Amino acid sequence: MQEISKGANVSLTALSEDAGAVVVSLSWSSASGAGDADVSVLLVDANGKVRSEDDFYFYNNPAAADGSVQLLGKTPTGNGDEDRIGVDLTAVPEGVERIVVAASQYGGARFGDLDDLRMTVADRSGEPLVGFSIHDAGVETAFIFGELYRRGEEWKFRAVGQGYETGLAGLATDFGIAVNEEAEEAGEPGAAGDGADTDASAVVAMDKAPDAEPEPVAPAPIPASAPAPAPIPASAPAPAPAPAEPVAVPAQTRGRGPRTTTTKKKVTLPRAAKSSLAENDSWRPARLFPVPTLKSDKEREVRATSVLLSVMAQVPEFGRRLTAAFGAPAGRMQTFTEVSLPHGDTPRRPDGVIRVERAGKLWTALLETKTNGNPLKPEQVQEYMDIAARRGYEAVITLSNDVALEGAPMVDVKIDGRRKHKVSLWHLSWAEVAHQAQMLIHHEGVGNAAHAWLLQELLEYLRHDQSGCHGFQNMGAAxxxxxxxxxxxxxxxxxxxxxxxxxxxxxxxxxxxxxxxxxxxxxxxxxxxxxxxxxxxxxxxxxxxxxxxxxxxxxxxxxxxxxxxxxxxxxxxxxxxxxxxxxxxxxxxxxxxxxxxxxxxxxxxxxxxxxxxxxxxxxxxxxxxxxxxxxxxxxxxxxxxxxxxxxxxxxxxxxxxxxxxxxxxxxxxxxxxxxxxxxxxxxxxxxxxxxxxxx
Incomplete structure (x- = not known):
């Protein structure tokens, strides 16, 4: 990995042949353990401004519809937190010249309170390419860590390290987002009375240039009884465009209220179940994925793999949420089970295969699944790693009830350094699968009600006693x-x-x-x-x-x-x-x-x-x-x-x-x-x- 200093830049294409999609990581640590920051990403044009509210991504707008940007969330490290962002550079719209990566603090905290401020960029396989550390943080409440920018046909990375004492509001203003100060003041904790729960999201509106062409607005329907509108003379000035809908961004001091946004409408399910029409408790509702007939561990593994992969393919938000952390691009996803792949004299059958197509290119991962307390077998995973390397696949994913720990790999495999093609080995816990499904259907929302129902059925399946997918459930022989x-x-x-x-x-x-x-x-x-x-x-x-x-x-x-x-x-x-x-x-x-x-x-x-x-x-x-x-x-x-x-x-x-x-x-x-x-x-x-x- 190449280390660069503040203000320096480097070509990502020169560092890796697999830099079409990258994972950007922001990390920090805190002696008290309480330090934290919120990551945000802005897509800006040649004028250095966002084109619309959809070019601003933060915790309430975590993913781009075209898959170019997705906030992957925080993961704990041995010394603090790391916040990761998936960026598919091949999907970034042509009008975007720079991708600005920033973070902000709240509640009176300053970046000088945090230690080890750092930004790294890794390629699709997870190989770190370039790193940049910030050593001069002080009273700033927002920081631009770095930016990805175009130069001809290639993408480059620049270490910025610019701080703002005015917080996220000051940073957002620089990129064409006008903060509504009244809304921000109203969001201050205590503004509604001592001890009141408040939503401290500041409402902002896009600051469009005066000569910018307005977005087309669909005319409102006219009732049959209403008189026809008077024609507008050709010389008359065009009517002023309707004001843009506001987008919610976090203020620097957050209260305890819910985080809200008006940028996208998603479907979530109510947490309380509707009253049952059953005569008594012995009546069980019909389930899309029945479980009680499962008798053996093999049946549980086959059923669990098929259920999970089918829901991933049918619910784009869910499939993308699980695969983005493994370096997969955003695109059309198909999933397969019981695929036979040649390996010496005896073909091997991984439990599943995930394929994602983007711009004519394929990303492929082999899946090895275990349920109940069954351990992963290193020799089996090694075979899949070898098969993936020979066939040009990108990843092998292991899925079990165990939880991965930093510095303690789930299975030990050998990587042949002579092979040019790299294969990444990742681990996923059934507890993480259930967590992501729950976050989507109860908090963040999905595209439609059918998708929310599918995720709810998946959760019911995972929670059933017979599924074998309950997460970590045994403290071990010791x-x-x-x-x-x-x-x-x-x-x-x-x-x-x-x-x-x-x-x-x-x-x-x-x-x-x-x-x-x-x-x-x-x-x-x-x-x-x-x-x-x-x-x-x-x-x-x-x-x-x-x-x-x-x-x-x-x-x-x-x-x-x-x-x-x-x-x-x-x-x-x-x-x-x-x-x-x-x-x-x-x-x-x-x-x-x-x-x-x-x-x-x-x-x-x-x-x-x-x-x-x-x-x-x-x-x-x-x-x-x-x-x-x-x-x-x-x-x-x-x-x-x-x-x-x-x-x-x-x-x-x-x-x-x-x-x-x-x-x-x-x-x-x-x-x-x-x-x-x-x-x-x-x-x-x-x-x-x-x-x-x-x-």
Whole structure:
């Protein structure tokens, strides 16, 4: 990978023969784990302006209709977050000269608060081509990281590194988007009253040039009884075009309200099911993809593969969502099962094949599927990698209930470096498939109601007990001996089985984030407080040593758009799962007013919630919410010290088995996080907004 400095440029075509589609990545880290930014992309013409509202892509408008741009979302890294964007350069309209890649912050945050600001560009196969790091960030609230631009028949990349103290509004204005200041002010948290939930999206309108040719507007129908309109003389000036519809973009300070946009209308399904007409609970609704007849793992794999691939081909948004992360272009997709491919004396049959056609070119991926707890076989995946390399296919995708971890490949395969054609190996979890379907049909929307119904049927299939597609559901063979060794205090600090348990714990937390994010319609990501470039194996070995010493598994997760970090601790010695969050006290408010307000906000929280007051030195008062509700003043520190914040905790019994059954450890952790968020964190929006505004 070539490193370039600010202001430098490089030809992507010169760096790779496969640069017709690229994946742009923006990454950063934060010492506190709470730093975050929103990515946006602008397509600009030769005049340096967007042509219309459709040339601006952000979290509420994440994909271009022609497939040229798609925001692929955040993924956690060993040191922070990475936000990826798929760009199909062959599909970019001719009128677009530059593709500007930017990011913005909110809630008073500055880019100087983040570390390791970096942009990389990779080719279609995932091979990094060029990287650019920003070292001079300070008070800026928006940053142009870089841009892709045309030079004749080729595309080049320029490292920009330009910051804006005026946030996304200032950046958008530079590219022809006029911000409605009144709407932005109205979106400020607290503008509608103290503690009110607000939508902090600023409404903007396109700033068209005076001589720009107006878009054709269809005439309104005229009732039969209405008089005919008077003819317009040839010399009369043309009527003024109707004002453009506004598009919603994020303001710099976001409240807790929903993110909305008027650019596109999508179909979503209601979360509450309609009342049933069945006589009793034994009547089961007919399903498009029946499951109860499945008897063997082979039947489950064949059925699950066929169901998934058929829905991917019929619902473009869903198929594109799953394949874009693997470097596939946007285009016409067809999927196949039980395809026979030659391999030595015996043909091989991958579980599925995905083909995408774009501008006469084909992108092909082989799919290897596993259901239940069946592991992937390295020798089988190796054969598919060899077949794909010989036949010129682009990717091999493995799909199972397991969750991939950074720095820990699902299967080890050998790549023949002498082959000119590169084949990428990717992994997908059934939990990720269900997450993407849920995001589309309940939050982001799809093109029509039939597509939404298809995705709902797919979700029902995946959730059925017989499907075998339930995501990560087994802590592994090392779980029972490690847990028993901790209880008996006989586990050695260097026992390699502890590392296996730590890896299983990380997979579980990633899956909890997927489920929680699907429910909320927002990204939920694990927080890892490590330095850039840290060795993941060494980090897990250190976590395993701590597990052997104190018997605890710990993790932190954060929901996009909030600063709260939810800490999860599984204490294997006591058999308890603790979930907690620290809430900062608003500056400048009276302590008694603060504690009373906190107790009011937690009116619907569980009575067994533990509340502890945080002070500068020593321990503050603590108690259960049940005891504190009649006497909130008991939370005030002795001696008149001002509270710096509050720690809210829930404690739940831990499952005894390694699996996902009713008594299983995995289910107990998932339910603990869900109960804590629904019962506690979801009510803390006003506190978070006030603390962030003053902080």
């Amino acid at each position: 779980w029972v001996p490690v847990r028993k060794g901790i209880e008996d205090e006989t586990l050695a600090s260097d026992d390699p089985r502890a590392v296996e348990v730590v890896e299983s714990w990380e997979r579980l937390i990633r899956q909890v984030c997927l489920r929680l994010g699907g429910e909320l319609g927002q990204k939920a990501l694990p927080v890892q407080r490590v330095r850039r470039g840290s060795d993941q194996r060494a980090r897990r070995a250190a976590a395993a040593e701590r597990l052997c010493l104190d018997g605890r598994l710990t993790a932190e997760l954060r929901i996009d758009g909030t600063s709260s970090v939810i800490a999860v601790t599984a204490d294997l010695r006591t058999g308890k799962v603790r979930t907690c969050v620290d809430v900062p006290a608003p500056e400048g408010s009276y302590p008694l007013t603060t504690v009373k307000r906190l107790v009011r906000l937690l009116a619907e929280a569980p009575a067994d919630l533990h509340v502890e007051t945080l002070v500068e030195a020593g321990n503050g008062p603590r108690g259960t919410l049940e005891r504190l509700r009649p006497e909130p003043g008991d939370l005030l520190p002795k001696g008149g010290a001002a509270p710096t914040g509050f720690r809210l905790s829930l404690i739940k019994g831990m499952g005894s088995t390694r699996g996902n059954a009713e008594s299983g450890f995995i289910r107990s952790v998932d339910e603990a996080v869900s109960r804590f968020h629904q019962g506690v964190v979801a009510h803390l929006g006003p506190v978070e907004a006030r603390a962030g505004r003053r902080g």
